[in-house]
Amino acid sequence: MLGIILYSGAVALIVIGIAGLVRSTHLFRAVLALVIAESGANLLLMLAGFRLGGAVPIATEGSFPLAMVDPVPQAMVLTAIVIGVGIQALAIALLVRVKQRYGTLERSKVTAAMELELNK
Amino acid sequence: MSNYLVLLVILPLLGAFLMQPLSQLLGSKQAGRKILQNFGRAVIAVTLTITYIVATEGEGVLQLPLSLLMGGFVVPVGINLYLDQFSLLWLVAIQVSLLILWPASRDIRQHLLLLVVAASSMGMALSGDLFNIYVFYELLAVATFGLVAQAPHPAAAVVSFRYLLLSAFGSVLALAGIAIIYSQSGSLNLAHLSAFVVNGETQFPLAAFLLLLVGFGVKAELFGVNGWVPEVYGVVSSRMSALLAGVISKIAVVVIVRIMLLLFPYPEASQALLVLGILGMVGGEWVAWHTAQRGGKLSTTLAYSSIGQLGMIFVAFSFSLTLGLFVGVALALHHLIVKSGLFMLSSAQLNRWQLGLFVLFGLSLIGVPPLPGFWIKLAMLQDLWATGGGLEQLAIALFLLATVVEASYLSKIISTQMVSPQFKSAKLGGNSEERRNLNLAWLYGILLFGAIFFINPLAETLHGIAVQTEDGELLRSVVLENSIDPLAGGEQ
Numbered sequence: 228m229l230g231i232i233l234y235s236g237a238v239a240l241i242v243i244g245i246a247g248l249v250r251s252t253h254l255f256r257a258v259l260a261l262v263i264a265e266s267g268a269n270l271l272l273m274l275a276g277f278r279l280g281g282a283v284p285i286a287t288e289g290s291f292p293l294a295m296v297d298p299v300p301q302a303m304v305l306t307a308i309v310i311g312v313g314i315q316a317l318a319i320a321l322l323v324r325v326k327q328r329y330g331t332l333e334r335s336k337v338t339a340a341m342e343l344e345l346n347k
Numbered sequence: 348m349s350n351y352l353v354l355l356v357i358l359p360l361l362g363a364f365l366m367q368p369l370s371q372l373l374g375s376k377q378a379g380r381k382i383l384q385n386f387g388r389a390v391i392a393v394t395l396t397i398t399y400i401v402a403t404e405g406e407g408v409l410q411l412p413l414s415l416l417m418g419g420f421v422v423p424v425g426i427n428l429y430l431d432q433f434s435l436l437w438l439v440a441i442q443v444s445l446l447i448l449w450p451a452s453r454d455i456r457q458h459l460l461l462l463v464v465a466a467s468s469m470g471m472a473l474s475g476d477l478f479n480i481y482v483f484y485e486l487l488a489v490a491t492f493g494l495v496a497q498a499p500h501p502a503a504a505v506v507s508f509r510y511l512l513l514s515a516f517g518s519v520l521a522l523a524g525i526a527i528i529y530s531q532s533g534s535l536n537l538a539h540l541s542a543f544v545v546n547g548e549t550q551f552p553l554a555a556f557l558l559l560l561v562g563f564g565v566k567a568e569l570f571g572v573n574g575w576v577p578e579v580y581g582v583v584s585s586r587m588s589a590l591l592a593g594v595i596s597k598i599a600v601v602v603i604v605r606i607m608l609l610l611f612p613y614p615e616a617s618q619a620l621l622v623l624g625i626l627g628m629v630g631g632e633w634v635a636w637h638t639a640q641r642g643g644k645l646s647t648t649l650a651y652s653s654i655g656q657l658g659m660i661f662v663a664f665s666f667s668l669t670l671g672l673f674v675g676v677a678l679a680l681h682h683l684i685v686k687s688g689l690f691m692l693s694s695a696q697l698n699r700w701q702l703g704l705f706v707l708f709g710l711s712l713i714g715v716p717p718l719p720g721f722w723i724k725l726a727m728l729q730d731l732w733a734t735g736g737g738l739e740q741l742a743i744a745l746f747l748l749a750t751v752v753e754a755s756y757l758s759k760i761i762s763t764q765m766v767s768p769q770f771k772s773a774k775l776g777g778n779s780e781e782r783r784n785l786n787l788a789w790l791y792g793i794l795l796f797g798a799i800f801f802i803n804p805l806a807e808t809l810h811g812i813a814v815q816t817e818d819g820e821l822l823r824s825v826v827l828e829n830s831i832d833p834l835a836g837g838e839q
Contacts, residue, residue, distance in 0.1 A: 245516065254508065258512075261512065261515050265515070267523075268519045268522040268526065269522070271522075271523055271526040274526070274530070276529070300526075306482060310482070314515055314518075317493075318508060318511050321504050322508060324504035325504050325508060328505070329505070337505055341502045344500075345502055346643075346644075
């Protein structure tokens, strides 16, 4: 039951994030939606290695836990978080330039201005 | 020798890291600036030499496939690099394209980012496990965002941001697909996972394939997630467009094909690829025609045309048999040469000789004999006809329709160019950068024309590549040798 709740939570975060990406009218909110979606994907990956009642995967001399959580997804999630933070930082840096150029972060206004510039 | 494989990723990354300190040291002197300008090219030339040495083990004859388990870790724990003829073809394509299309600008940031592109795209082509494919995919994405953002166009920042959002959306989906596969198998190594599939121990759900397909499909200009293509090609230089359309999109296709062949050898997965390929082919070609009819920019028309061509490549790869792989690889290589040449020509007004070259590329794209495009399209139609299902017959009809549409918009572009003042003169127009691009277009034209005389040997080589790519048993035996036994679950 706990597994279903956790998996549902991860999928819900991804769905909420993607819905936010598609629906948000402000570009900064789109970045926040992306953060939510990435958290959902990371949680899903964490759950792939989760064992209910499992111990921390550290083997010391004389003690070797019988049930451990899988450390591989934890290492992968750590990498995914670092990549995610880098991309979010880059996204915000680009947003600063967009704001400086167009004076707004409203998606419709920025898109209209961009299309005008592309068709020149 | 297989240990040297890692240098193909490490050397360009190290080169990119050294660019900034080198520019501080050498940037103030004329000779130093020359060295900096050629530093990136030199790194790629070194990696190309290493590729030759690794692939032939220094003996002049291909010794493939080979596998590297880094750090001595056994499957499924360690990082695995795998080189076969399929990945070798794309490694060479990446490096040769970078050497040809390397920018002449003095801006070292562009050179730095291109070295990251080289490292990450070669890493994607070589990776034998899903998570490293994801990491290299992200690295490639970040480098391309930078290349787009620094383009000298007023809309570069917002176009790069929109590209970033779509690409990050794809990454989330790909990561979710990877999580589903890991939760079912406890492994991410492609050879190990395919052993599970062929032994009937598990069948990965179609949802995982769709997530990976759409996720990695963003770079491959897949239908539904290709909105970035016309915007990005509208702001970056012709060389960057040629690189993105010609090479980088193919690397994503290579990854998708490998994943489908090894992990999802089911008809449902092939059909999903076929349907998305058909939609991309029809949609891309139709919008390209519409753009050409209303006098839109040539780069925009070529961008939509590229989406249509990638759709055709997906249709070909959806038949994961030897003939399908053969046609897919041939189409992808043909698209690399023709589209790179067309993007080079799109940077300036064309004189009559250059327009002649444009016509040559256009005729091959349409499939007029004896140009290479004709033989590839003929093989594709035979492939579709031999498969013989209802969806395949629809694909034949739409494929022929797309070819007619292609002929229509290319003739419209040619007739528009013929009324330009430049056409009446035989002189070279434009600035020095545009003239260099036009010279590069001739290089691609010679490659395409030369291929007419080597159709049979080229077809035999590509057929050999297709046979080896399809052979999953060969991959499993090479990678899992000296590693754990996937059936016993313990060490041999």
